[in-house]
Amino acid sequence: MINDKKVLAIIPARGGSKGIHRKNIREVGGKPLIAWTIEEAKKSKYIDRLILSSEDEEIIRVAKAWGCEVPFVRPMEFAQDDTPGIEPLLHAIETLPE
Secondary structure, eight states, rough: BTBBOOEEEEEEOOOOOSSSGGGGGETTTTTEEEHHHHHHHHHHOOEEEEEESSOOHHHHHHHTTTTTTOSSSOGGGSTTTOOHHHHHHHHHHSSSSO
16 A cells, blocks of 8 residues: 555566567576566565456466466457557456456
């Protein structure tokens, strides 16, 4: 919480990585790359809710295994190479009921 306002953290992770194939679930230092992000976000005293936005079932499975909430599956239209980075975040905010 910051100034009595709840903080939502959104981890955007699409499956179609161009540079390093499947980078979000590749093992780095003994755990999947996405796990590092999840663990560090969970340590924050400011984040009230942490969610993942992804269209990829394997990334979703790994994120859940590391304790990240996945309240929806991101539509493919927000997971393209040319999708502006803000679009998956706006989609997540609009999709969450609260």
